[in-house]
Amino acid sequence: MKQLIPAGVAGIGHWVPSQVITNQWFAKYLDTSDEWITKRTGIAERRWLTDDEVPTDMFKGASEMAIKDAGIDANDIDMIVVGSVSGDYTAPSAACILQDRLGITNDCGAFDVAAACSGFMYALAVGTQFVETGKYKNVLVVGGDAMSRMINKEDRSTAVLFGDASGAMVLQPHSVCKRGLIEDITIGAQGAGAKYIIRKRGGGADPISHEILDEKSHFIFMDGRPVYRFAATKMIWLLDWAMTGQDPAKLGWMIPHQMNRRILEQATAHLGIPPHKVLHNIAKYGNTSSASVPLLLSEGYHKGLFEKDKYLVLGAFGAGLTWSGARILW
Ligand SMILES: CC(C)(COP(=O)(O)OP(=O)(O)OC[C@H]1O[C@@H](n2cnc3c(N)ncnc32)[C@H](O)[C@@H]1OP(=O)(O)O)[C@@H](O)C(=O)NCCC(=O)NCCS
Structure with a gap:
């Protein structure tokens, strides 16, 4: 049997929208309060995309930061796995849209995994296997959701809980990046x-x-x-x-x-x-x-x-x- 190649974390990045939504903002139109939200959840504010921003803006920002941190070129990426249930479109996948927006033209495989809040971790599990088997050397793993596009803003029991953001990681053989085993x-x-x-x-x-x-x-x-x-x-x-x-x-x-x-x-x-x-x-x-x-x-x-x-x-x-x-x- 082939020997597994330990995988490591070569680069890490994140991106959050600039629009801040405070607890007080909800209290203006919902039967809620800053005190209730802070005490029950620990949340004081969250970021939401503006109307002219799309989920892939977040995935792209986080990915570019991770790729730069890894010291590679976007076209070195061998595979993209996005953990998300809220890409720009219901279909095709967010990963395909992201590949194009990153300017990746090497035809690398790109797909999404749908595991909601566990999405990034599931994507990490998938990406790790492709490095460990020796199939790929630079795998981009992205997690992100545009929760503000999936919540009913009139429903106080969910609206106050969620924010929009993305995080990303480049995986490499640990022998190459020498960190994050x-x-x-x-x-x-x-x-x-x-x-x-x-x-x-x-x-x-x-x-x-x-x-x-x-x-x-x-x-x-x-x-x-x-x-x-x-x-x-x-x-x-x-x-x-x-x-x-x-x-x-x-x-x-x-x-x-x-x-x-x-x-x-x-x-x-x-x-x-x-x-x-x-x-x-x-x-x-x-x-x-x-x-x-x-x-x-x-x-x-x-x-x-x-x-x-x-x-x-x-x-x-x-x-x-x-x-x-x-x-x-x-
Ligand atoms: C949502 C959560 C904060 C609610 O806290 P809780 O202490 O369980 O509160 P309950 O759901 O029992 O609701 C208590 C009361 O607060 C009310 N309430 C709910 N949201 C409210 C809000 N934003 N402001 C004020 N009151 C609110 C409820 O309507 C309920 O009122 P009632 O007793 O008159 O029916 C808590 O259940 C939670 O964090 N659950 C896990 C959520 C989570 O992690 N989801 C994502 C998983 S990845």
């Missing part, structure tokens, strides 16, 4: 939980119609309580999975999906992980779905927070229900 990745799903976060109508089963538009059932519906319980339980499981059998002193940073500050604090306290080992940015960006983990990772990396030979533990959960974790040795 991807030691292990896990992915999982429980389709029976699909009903808890869902765009109920307007898909293949029930194509878009005037009736659907009127009742707004093409927007995201979420049953918050069961999702909260799922995320809290899975977060504990994932952190445990990542560090079982590893030296706890080697834990550099936990980089968890930013869905609710309370869930994160409860889970890390349960496992005895000190708060200063956990990265957060939910206050600034809210839940940015598939962008959440790579955005947090990119901010931490570009601030110079990561220490050599320490672990980064990544974990995400989302609609599906889906989840994914990764352990990276920096």
